[in-house]
Amino acid sequence: MKNKVVIVGTGMVGMSYAYSMVNQGTCEELVLIDIDKDKAKGEAMDLNHGLNFGKRKMKIYAGDYKDCSDAYIICITAGAIQAEGETRLDLLNKNTKIMKNIIDNIKASGFNGILLIATNPVDIMTYIAAKLSGYDKHKVIGSGTTLDSSRLRYTLSEKLDVNPKNVHAYVMGEHGDSQFVAWSYALQGVQPIYQMASRKDSKITFDDLAKIEDEVKNVAYEIIKCKKSTYYGIGMALTAITRAILENENSILTVSSYLNGEYGHNDVYIAAPSVVNKDGVREVIQLPLEKEEKEKFDKSIKVMKENIEKIEL
Ligand code: 6V0
16 A cells, blocks of 8 residues: 545545645645546646645645555545534435445445545444445544544633643544533643632633533534634644554544444444554543543433434445
8 A cells, every 4th residue: 555645525624634735745645536526636736736835745636436446545525514503413314325425436446544534424424434344443533523622722722821732632522512521631731621720820710611612512613604614624633643644653633433342332433532553543542531521421422323323324
């Protein structure tokens, strides 16, 4: 397999991801596939014209499924988007059909790498992709709450006035309405944020934490209201996951991972901090969650399972 990434779906998310990878020089070869072939062709031309200003020499072209056979990663960003007022779960049936068609084509190509899913509702789409493909579960990954955790770090960093890279905090559960923040493991540097909030003279209060959690959960709806969809943040989150795989980083990211007994659950994809490397998800980190957090996680998994049952595969 080559240092090659295929993007299926050259819409706003797919192209923000591609643009971010060109700027960061994430891979050597980048293939763009879309049902709208002209769109993929035009996007490839446009990106190639910027290569002179990019990080490295890259081979970028519009292709088709035969180009998947020797790819290391295929990222699926194809699908209908969340309309104003529509939840991610409303997208379920529309995007299941699209996913079926794409996975059939990928399988037929003989692809043997890592499947990365961004299409929403992402945890369920990842489950569907794993079921339909029959690939090893650790080699099928969803973007999960990688973006939400980054939103959380940014929002906390603004409040605390520190670099977001020094905020360590995870959003876990569904990339959607039942997600939650594992506050018992949120740190500024090495300081527990919960402990900081309990101090009288602190910059941050428990009220702030509740507001921040709410904002992180709902900010996508606000962006959609302002500009119809979100794409730069997820594009950069997908680049980070791609780099973790291609560079064998063993990075901890809240991707959507398959649970096989972890946290007492089976046969579900959900976001939990996971170690990501060249093999996909090396392991799901099992945090001893506080009782209330564990209840939220269980509830989120229940929501996932109820929706999985509704899908006709
Ligand atoms: P978009 O800009 O409408 O692009 C979708 C693209 O998919 C279009 O270019 C279509 O032509 C293409 N497409 C549709 N069907 C197929 C098919 N069968 N084969 C190949 N290509 C096809 O949407 P956008 O890029 O904004 O969003 C794509 C998906 O990402 C949606 O499901 C979003 O909800 C989801 N997002 C996921 C996020 C995450 O955190 N995981 C964040 C934001 C959006």
